[in-house]
Amino acid sequence: MHLLRLEKPPEPEWEPDQGWRVLDADGHVVNAGPRTILYATFEIPGFDDTDVPLLGTGQER
């Protein structure tokens, strides 16, 4: 007895600016979102950030 094996379809190409996506069992995109950007900043509480430049990148006075 021979069983036909259905090959899983290739995954779709990533769309521009897609950061994540959810695929159903057939490989169809059911949801997607843009890239996730994690912004971290150095701030010293109580100081104006122009007063304490980090690595000389602050405003020259």
Add this chain to the structure above:
Amino acid sequence: MAAIDQALVSLILNALMPTGAAGIPGTALGTPVGTSAMRIRINSTASTAAAAGTEIPTQTSGYTNGTGWSSLGQSSASAAGSAVGVPLTTQSLVSIGGVVASPGIVSLDITGSAGQRSFFGNFNGQPIAVASGNTFQVTGGSGAAAGIQVSLT
């Protein structure tokens, strides 16, 4: 959002200030996230600067609780202050349902191999509901093409 673990903030500040003996630069920075391949931890609640969110359980495939995504590849290094993108290689998991289906995936932590946290944040568009049997992917790529970008200013 702070996006950086508070313990790491202290290590960085101490390394750039005269916090060492007799005013030498602090040496505590060392290798705060270890020397082995880094990982991405996926959470069903938001992470904070103080603690990671609640990690999702082991999934049908592609994600093990306590390990996370562990084959990220080598990110392009930051130059002149540019962001670092992660992962280089697309990461996937197949949902087992439960919290990943509802309420869904909320946040991520970038960690060392022993769980040491560095940066964290919520996924853009969270919560991301991934029904049982469906696949969740984060795009891999070099530099700005990667699905997660970390910027430090």
